[in-house]
Amino acid sequence: MGYRFSSRFERELYFYSVYEYFLNLFLIQLLSTKCCSCFFKVLQRRNTGNLDFMKRWKQYIAGFGNLTEEFWIGLDKIYELTNTPTQYELRFDLGLGPERTYAVYDNFKIAPMRQKFKLTIGKYRGTAGDAMTYHQGRPWTTIDSDNDIALTNCAVSHRGAWWYKNCHLANLNGNWGDKRHSMGLNWEPWKGHVTSLDFTEMKIRPVGALSSRKKRSLMTREKKSRVSNAHNK
Numbered sequence: 001m002g003y004r005f006s007s008r009f010e011r012e013l014y015f016y017s018v019y020e021y022f023l024n025l026f027l028i029q030l031l032s033t034k035c036c037s038c039f040f041k042v043l044q045r046r047n048t049g050n051l052d053f054m055k056r057w058k059q060y061i062a063g064f065g066n067l068t069e070e071f072w073i074g075l076d077k078i079y080e081l082t083n084t085p086t087q088y089e090l091r092f093d094l095g096l097g098p099e100r101t102y103a104v105y106d107n108f109k110i111a112p113m114r115q116k117f118k119l120t121i122g123k124y125r126g127t128a129g130d131a132m133t134y135h136q137g138r139p140w141t142t143i144d145s146d147n148d149i150a151l152t153n154c155a156v157s158h159r160g161a162w163w164y165k166n167c168h169l170a171n172l173n174g175n176w177g178d179k180r181h182s183m184g185l186n187w188e189p190w191k192g193h194v195t196s197l198d199f200t201e202m203k204i205r206p207v208g209a210l211s212s213r214k215k216r217s218l219m220t221r222e223k224k225s226r227v228s229n230a231h232n233k
């Protein structure tokens, strides 16, 4: 047996307050996250230097660290997240002291393990400079799995793990605070190879605008073919 309202007004008031309650919950949730990071999923963070990132192949696949502090989410997870019909953009938020900068690449995904998590990224935009186009198409390298084109293992010589080539313009899994050439958390176009950043975040979000544009163009094409079919009849 349901509750009986004594008037229509009381009934409306009841439903309105329920509606308002959920609306407030939603708004509190929205405001409690930083606006720009609302729909982002964070893949990597460095902000304290407490966690050692010079890890092995298996650990980079499985992921490590603490999601509320420093971590690497794992290559298997990144593959799973980005290999869907949805397109993802990859955003790098970088910092040094009070300075902040960013880089965004559209159409980000990685290959499965049998292709050694080869990197695919799209067009660059941002303020940090483009460090990642150099790494386009490169497989992942760790201290115990050398897939880069350098004679040495770049993960060993640069104390990290990345889509190294010969070797890097970005080394965000490098050695915290290391000021030796290309050993630290480098983003070459922003601070060069000897400055180690003290904040990094890698994050992804679906590119909604692109897929709806695609949908629209598909619908237009469909309409056109329907019109031409009608003409042919």
Ligand SMILES: [Ca+2]
Pocket: 146, 147, 148, 149, 150, 151, 152, 153, 154
């Ligand atoms: Ca090598």
